[in-house]
Amino acid sequence: MATSSSPADPEPSSDEPTATDQSFAEGGDGPTIADSADLTPPSFPLAVDPTGNHLVDADGDPFLIHGDAAWSLVLQLDPQETADYLSTRRDQGFNALVVNLIEHEFADDPPRDEAGRDPFQSPGDFSAPNDAYFDAAVDQVRQAADEGFMVLLAPAYLGFDGGAEGWYQDMLASGEQVMEDYGRYVGEKFADADNVIWLHAGDYSPPPEGLRLVEAVDRGLSAAGATQLRTAHGSPGDSASDLGLDIALDIDATYTYDLTYLGSREDETDEVDIPHFLFETAYETERDLTRQQFRAQAYGPLLSGAVGQVYGHSAIWQFVSTWREALDAPGAQDQVHVRTLFERLPWPQLEPDLNASVVVEGSGNYGQGDFAIAASTPGRQVTVVYLPALRTIGLDLQQDPSGATVQWYDPVEGTTVDADPELTGTGLRVTPPGPNAGGDDDWVLLVETTGDGVPEELSRVEGSERISTAVAVSQRVLDGAGAVVLASAADFPDALVSAPLAIAEDAALLLTDRSSVPQVTLDEIERLGAGRVVVLGGPAAIDEEVVRALRQRGLDVERTSGEDRIATAVAAAQRSGGQPPVVVLASGFAFPDGLSGAALAGALGAPLLLTDGTTVSPATADVIGQAEVLVVGGPAVVAERVLVELRDQSADVTRLGGDGRYDTSRLAAEEVAGRTGQPSSVWIATGRDFPDALSAAAAAVRDDGVVLLTEGLADAVPTATGAALGSFGTCRSQVRLVGGTAAISTAHEGAIAGRLAC
Numbered sequence: 001m002a003t004s005s006s007p008a009d010p011e012p013s014s015d016e017p018t019a020t021d022q023s024f025a026e027g028g029d030g031p032t033i034a035d036s037a038d039l040t041p042p043s044f045p046l047a048v049d050p051t052g053n054h055l056v057d058a059d060g061d062p063f064l065i066h067g068d069a070a071w072s073l074v075l076q077l078d079p080q081e082t083a084d085y086l087s088t089r090r091d092q093g094f095n096a097l098v099v100n101l102i103e104h105e106f107a108d109d110p111p112r113d114e115a116g117r118d119p120f121q122s123p124g125d126f127s128a129p130n131d132a133y134f135d136a137a138v139d140q141v142r143q144a145a146d147e148g149f150m151v152l153l154a155p156a157y158l159g160f161d162g163g164a165e166g167w168y169q170d171m172l173a174s175g176e177q178v179m180e181d182y183g184r185y186v187g188e189k190f191a192d193a194d195n196v197i198w199l200h201a202g203d204y205s206p207p208p209e210g211l212r213l214v215e216a217v218d219r220g221l222s223a224a225g226a227t228q229l230r231t232a233h234g235s236p237g238d239s240a241s242d243l244g245l246d247i248a249l250d251i252d253a254t255y256t257y258d259l260t261y262l263g264s265r266e267d268e269t270d271e272v273d274i275p276h277f278l279f280e281t282a283y284e285t286e287r288d289l290t291r292q293q294f295r296a297q298a299y300g301p302l303l304s305g306a307v308g309q310v311y312g313h314s315a316i317w318q319f320v321s322t323w324r325e326a327l328d329a330p331g332a333q334d335q336v337h338v339r340t341l342f343e344r345l346p347w348p349q350l351e352p353d354l355n356a357s358v359v360v361e362g363s364g365n366y367g368q369g370d371f372a373i374a375a376s377t378p379g380r381q382v383t384v385v386y387l388p389a390l391r392t393i394g395l396d397l398q399q400d401p402s403g404a405t406v407q408w409y410d411p412v413e414g415t416t417v418d419a420d421p422e423l424t425g426t427g428l429r430v431t432p433p434g435p436n437a438g439g440d441d442d443w444v445l446l447v448e449t450t451g452d453g454v455p456e457e458l459s460r461v462e463g464s465e466r467i468s469t470a471v472a473v474s475q476r477v478l479d480g481a482g483a484v485v486l487a488s489a490a491d492f493p494d495a496l497v498s499a500p501l502a503i504a505e506d507a508a509l510l511l512t513d514r515s516s517v518p519q520v521t522l523d524e525i526e527r528l529g530a531g532r533v534v535v536l537g538g539p540a541a542i543d544e545e546v547v548r549a550l551r552q553r554g555l556d557v558e559r560t561s562g563e564d565r566i567a568t569a570v571a572a573a574q575r576s577g578g579q580p581p582v583v584v585l586a587s588g589f590a591f592p593d594g595l596s597g598a599a600l601a602g603a604l605g606a607p608l609l610l611t612d613g614t615t616v617s618p619a620t621a622d623v624i625g626q627a628e629v630l631v632v633g634g635p636a637v638v639a640e641r642v643l644v645e646l647r648d649q650s651a652d653v654t655r656l657g658g659d660g661r662y663d664t665s666r667l668a669a670e671e672v673a674g675r676t677g678q679p680s681s682v683w684i685a686t687g688r689d690f691p692d693a694l695s696a697a698a699a700a701v702r703d704d705g706v707v708l709l710t711e712g713l714a715d716a717v718p719t720a721t722g723a724a725l726g727s728f729g730t731c732r733s734q735v736r737l738v739g740g741t742a743a744i745s746t747a748h749e750g751a752i753a754g755r756l757a758c
């Protein structure tokens with residue numbers, strides 16, 4: 001939860017919103033709900049937390065984006081008006097603003113500011129910026145910093161559909177070099193503005209030539225030393241990561257006019273490993289939405305993995321004449337209670353209930369406005385549910401609920417009332433007390449358990465590094481083996497096929513350095529009693545010196561390799577002889593799907609063959625023959641034309657390609673379960689490196705198990721991984737974590753434990 005950098009939490013100042021709610025029990029040593037909200041202004045600059053899960057300020061305290069759309073601030077407000085606006089929004093708990101640096105439309109006299117200053121010496125001439133205009137803008141951004149506001153600053157807003165609302169047509173006329181020079185100019189002005197996050201594009205996902213212009217602006221910013229965080233604003237329905245910008249984005253910006261929890265859940269479960277926040281949705285009074293629907297726009301993303309959200313009002317974003325009256329609009333009043341509540345919660349640790357394992361009764365209809373949106377901490381010490389309708393819901397807390405504190409938070413008044421839950425074994429059923437203070441049906445359920453917050457430890461198979469982890473895995477599943485398959489610990493292409501080869505050879509799978517065999521590996525070969533070693537890969541992967549060293553120890557050593565990774569896979573497959581009934585095909589150039597393919601092939605006793613993603617080599621085609629082919633990976637890694645090519649020779653070709661590496665891993669594991677029966681164990685390894693998962697692939701077969709990949713250093717379990725654990729009904733005794741805490745953190749272990757059935 002957000003805390004002060006000082007030893008004790010300070011009392012909120014008189015001009016900061018405070019929580020008037022009843023206190024929650026302290027619980028144990030795990031996550032808890034604080035008695036009051038800490039709204040201490042952040043220390044800039046902001047950064048992404050080392051886990052990649054959320055933003056932190058310069059003191060390392062979590063920063064929850066609680067923003068206001070103030071697009072036209074630079075042009076419309078003078079210094080005193082800016083001060084009035086900032087102080088009001090500060091008192092309401094806002095800590096972030098969305099601002100256009102220059103405007104083509106919207107303001108009273110665009111592109112001039114309120115003092116008549118034009119951003120350029122001549123209209124649309126990016127090559128001739130006006131210092132007076134930009135210096136005044138710098139002063140406004142500094143004003144915002146002094147009041148504790150982060151500013152999402154758009155250096156060159158493109159405009160909806162690239163039209164007259166923005167600068168896109170002028171940018172096209174200017175060209176990349178002029179735009180890069182403009183970016184350098186702006187970067188020099190704002191290089192020291194620690195409270196800025198650069199907001200690229202603007203209401204438009206442009207074609208490639210437009211992307212290059214945006215990238216040129218960013219190059220200029222970087223060249224000037226403007227190293228602040230980056231995000232982007234595409235067309236409605238596109239998140240920042242969807243634009244295809246060749247810019248290292250730090251935060252994903254969700255932009256949707258649909259139910260906001262849907263967009264946030266989509267960004268939570270994609271393969272983009274950056275935090276996401278709700279950047280834009282319907283603004284108050286702009287669309288025909290009720291006050292309750294505007295509240296749902298905020299709570300939905302925050303309980304779906306978002307690291308914040310931005311509110312907007314149609315009178316304020318462009319500062320029309322009624323902007324002062326709009327500052328106290330109903331939506332703004334409700335936003336006060338959103339911030340106050342979430343700053344009491346351990347929000348960085350909340351994991352969205354993506355597989356419906358928390359709300360198990362009365363969840364409503366997913367994809368509609370009545371859906372109950374829930375999140376909980378690992379171990380479910382704290383559970384939060386936004387319930388938009390007056391109905392009974394049932395929760396599974398996965399522990400004795402008898403000591404839990406259960407309360408309803410009124411999102412209109414910002415107060416709590418005690419709930420009267422019915423206990424149900426490891427959970428509870430609870431019903432809202434009636435309409436809230438505004439006469440609406442929505443409430444926020446807060447549950448805090450009395451458990452110690454430390455899930456029972458899962459079984460972990462690990463060594464001090466990848467090679468010793470492979471040894472630990474071997475020791476876990478094998479008392480002895482007549483042979484060993486030796487693969488590179490550093491070179492994944494040849495190593496990918498090692499797991500199915502080890503199963504085919506009834507051999508242990510061990511790893512080695514390129515030029516020498518570590519003593520821990522030699523000791524394991526001796527423990528196994530192996531007399532034969534199959535070295536997988538050519539000398540570029542495992543040096544000939546390794547072969548000589550093994551032979552000097554009296555071992556029978558043979559090398560299996562080809563001229564490249566694809567040929568090495570063919571050579572490994574040919575060792576078994578005959579025509580295989582099933583083969584698995586994966587990309588030899590993208591190890592995550594190859595890992596899933598290796599686990600699948602090993603479990604089915606099938607060879608793993610590799611492709612470059614665009615075609616199948618003649619030698620690979622010869623091995624396939626008329627066999628059934630399981631293609632692992634989506635069209636981005638194995639093109640559809642490869643499947644067309646395969647179907648010319650084999651009638652039975654199936655693609656197992658999910659939405660990213662974790663979903664593909666789930667599909668492969670479910671394919672194994674469908675063919676061999678429900679697994680007795682689940683081996684879980686990081687999807688960010690290959691060695692541990694390879695070791696797991698060989699071991700799982702001998703443990704009647706399957707392999708799942710996970711995002712081992714994240715606080716939350718990937719949606720697909722959690723779904724697979726749920727579909728298998730996995731218990732803690734069945735889980736084997738492969739690798740140390742550098743691969744799968746203790747926090748992630750707790751998150752996995754929270755997804756298990758028993």
